[in-house]
Amino acid sequence: MSVITRSTRVIAVALAAQLAGAAVSAQEITLKLGHLANEQNVWHQASLRFAEELAALTDGRIAVEVYPNETLGKEVDLINGMQLGTADMTITGESLQNWAPxxxxxxxxxxxxxxxxxxxxASGEIGQQVEAQIIEKAGVRPIAYFARGPRELTSNRPITSPDDLQGLKMRVPNVPLFLDVWQALGAQPTPMAFSEVFTSLQNGTIEAQENPLALIQSANFNEVQSHINMTDHVRSWIYLTISEITWGKLSAEDQEAVMEAAKRAQAYERELFLQAETEIRADLESKGVTFVEVDQAAFANKARDAVLSGVSEEIRPTVEQILAMQN
Structure with a gap:
């Protein structure tokens, strides 16, 4: 029985052996999982759990190396590598619409x-359709999904309805749909690099910005914004994915093990995610931030037409189906 060497990056490695009569043979498969989050992020912690679970389920025959902080490459570069068979796994989301609308x-x-x-x-029929198209057109296979904290609006005054947005100068990422929606709501959105947001809030170039609580905390926006308005305007998920080329090289038994390890990692990520959201809010409140409950239905109703007109014709019927679920 051979021992697989543990490198500094290999997260989960165990003894691997397969006995056949008097003969001993060992199989080793190493999967490289690169992602953009840092070591403290719950996605990274869930990736480590995936590696541990997969090693346990395969008696160490499959090891997973986890590379945070884009050290294995940027998101789109990794997707391209997975399509070519030069990369194995990554965590990715709406960037996949470049291939799968x-x-x-x-x-x-x-x-x-x-x-x-x-x-x-995400877990129902629509999610299955999304995953099938990603497999077919992007050449990567979603095996689990992780929740992301909803995006919230920060400001220096309470905002409880769309009427309070009139003329509000705010930063949004350079996403056309986001621009259209905030304009429809009455604000004055402007695209801006994230690295410029803090200073622009500080000097008054903009009055507000929107991001998930985790990013609001890590960017110290509480130092230049007094209110977090709980708009929950974008709820989203992101996939843990494996290259279809890599997937095709695995035996049916190992594919089953990968899916089971991914299922366990997804459950673990959700536990960490919910805990983190509670802790982040408590931390921001302790720093003097006021959380404001808003009329989310009023925001959603006013944004609806902009959302529908901002998506492609191909997915518009599905968007209408999703929006109908709210009624």
Whole structure:
């Protein structure tokens, strides 16, 4: 029985052996999983759990190396590598719409009114259609999905309805649909690099910005914004994926083990995610931030037409189906 060497990057490696009569043979498969999050992020922690579970399920025959902080490559570069067979795994989401249009459903403004409704879509028939198209057109296979914290609006005054947005100068990422939606809501959105947001808030170039709580905390926006308005305007998920080329090289038994390890990692990520959201809010409140409950239905209703006109004709019927679930 041979021992697989543990490198500094190999997260889960165990003894691997297969006995056949008096002969001993060992099989080793190493999968490289690169992603953009840092070591503290729950996605990274879930990736480590995936590696541990897969090693345990395969008696160490499959090892997973986890590379955070884009050290294995940027998201799109990894996707390209997975299509060519030079990379194995990554965590990716709506970027996949470059190949599979239905991946845009992962991050639609005001499409999901709760985490439970998002789960219903992601794990249901629509989610299966999204995954099938990603496999077919992008050449990568979703094996689990992780929740992302909803995007919230920060400001220096309370905003409880779309009427309070009139003329509000705010930063949004350079996503055309996001621009259209905030303009429809009455704000004055402007695209801006994330690295410029803090200074622009500080000097008054902009009055507001929107991001998930985790990013609001890590960017110290609480130092230049006094209110977090709980708009929940984008709820989204992201996939743990494996290259179809890599997947095709695995035996049926190992494919089953990969899916089971992914299922366990997904459950673990959800546990960490919910805990983190609670802790982040408590931390921001302790730093003096005021959380504001808003009329989310009013925001969603006013944004609806902009959302529908901003998506491609191919996915518009599915978007309409998702929006109808809110009624």
């Amino acid at each position: 239905m991946a845009a459903l992962l991050a639609l403004p005001y499409a999901y009114t709760s985490l439970e409704q998002m789960d219903e879509v």
